[in-house]
Amino acid sequence: MMKIYGNMCPRILIITLSKLTYLDTIASMIIHIFENIPHHYHNFISFFVNNCGNEFKHRALIQSSNDPLTDNNNINLLGDLGCTAATYSNNSQLLSLMKQEAKESEFIFHSLTNRKLWLELLFSGFLKRSSWVSWGADIYQYVLKKQTLKQVIAKTIHSLACKKMHYVKSLNPGDGKLITQILGRKKVETLPYPLVGVKQPEHLGIEASANQKILLGNSAAKSNNHFELLDSIKHLAADDISVYMPLNYAGTPDYIDEVVEYGQTLFGDKFKPTFEMLSKEEYDQLLASIDVTVFAHDRQQGLYVAYYMMLHGKKLFLKASTSTFTNFKSYGFDVFSLENLASIQYQELKQINYTSQLKNQNTLINNFTEKALAKKWHAFFQKLTHKK
Known part of the structure; x- marks a missing residue:
């Protein structure tokens, strides 16, 4: 299946295949990498594009749902937000897509639970321009009283890779302390996501519901x-x-x-x-x-x-x-x-x-609203792209 999105950007050709999606590269792009949770990345990309500064260019690499129609729909929805996108089905495809990006581009992993991917990233050369926003599951998998040999090895790999990353963020200070204690990453900053697309109610309920x-x-x-x-x-x-x-x-x-x-x-x-x-x-x-x-x-x-x-x-x-x-x-x-x-x-x-x-x-x-957190995410993007 091939589709040209000329109304979004005349330079960009998106070819959606079962294996790879190729996107023309643009310098100083912020590449957001998500696992297969569309209701998360749709909200967050909307926030990044609409609230965190129009000087940044965003692209999303999203894990495939294994349904071409669903994947194409998700790519279209992100395109409507002003964010180009590609899908990946496995670690090899993801790394291949990352290699196609300009050397000035920065990668942000929004959660990273895949242990094999941590190993491949360790030897990929991407870590120095990659950042990781921990969602919890990716660090709590090591909070066990007894660990198998595989889990000990996985934690060691995770620790080595984590220390080489550009930035590491947690959604609250407690999780940040865990990353420091478990993985040995010295600097972990707190950067929450906002409540996206929800308006303040006109009034608060002051009477208890019957049911x-x-x-x-x-x-x-x-x-x-x-x-x-x-x-x-x-x-x-x-x-x-x-x-x-x-x-x-x-x-x-x-x-x-x-x-x-x-x-x-x-x-x-x-x-x-x-x-x-x-x-x-x-x-x-x-x-x-x-x-x-x-x-x-x-x-x-x-x-x-x-x-x-x-x-x-x-x-x-x-x-x-x-x-x-x-x-x-x-x-x-x-x-x-x-x-x-x-x-x-x-x-x-x-x-x-x-x-x-x-x-x-x-x-x-x-x-925790979009307005409250836009400045913090904008500052993070400025650091990534070295914009003053």
Whole structure:
């Protein structure tokens, strides 16, 4: 399949194949490298292009979905944002695409969980102009009491490669400390992503809903600890609640079936799992209807949902042991401990504190909106491209 996007840039020819996508190179380009999570990279590229300075040129290398039609659609959507794009199906294709870029280009890996890719990058010559923004899973994979020999070797390779990188960023200070402790990278700066494409609500809900809608987790990934989530609110099973659980990506069918069976056993028809992928508008509509969100992650995860809850004055429960909980507390957010949820009864859960709602909303606006974080990302891009 070949398609020329002349209305975007007359010099750029995008040829989408099952193996490679070739793009003409442009000097001083910032190349964003993403794994196959379209709802993430669509939002972030939109933010980079529209809010972080028009002097930068952006390109995205996105992991293939293995469906040519879907890949082409994602490339078109990024093109509409003003960002050229290419797809890769494996490490070899990614490195080949990187070699085609101008020597002045800088690469940003937005999460990097692939251990074999770390090894290939170590001997590639790209590390000195590559940066890594850790999303959590790529560092927490080493937080284990006992590690296999393969895991020890992988961590050693990761450590060597990490130390050679241009910049390393974390989404909160706690994760940055982990990168320093585990991988030995001395300088790790905090650079969060913003809440993208969400407007401040016209008013905060000051009256409790008759039916309390509770959201558990943010995906079907086992890191959500779904059974722990369900157990944390099982004492509310007889109360007027609806239990929503997104199970639409990142999980295996057998695991999802087990979670659904347990949820239905505890809550019957009050349990409302979501299996289909939602558009951003549909997802935002779901979040707007939620009264309480509960996360049982052992690491930083689900920040979009967490930010949305703060902006809309909703209650958020997190494990007190996580870097997310510590980071939110350091900003002054009123967040609640998952460990205490089992002792909170229905009437107490329904109570609304308008002062707390307003504080959370203002703190979010001042620190995690696109406007609040645009200057920080702009400064990062300036460092990468050596622009004064």
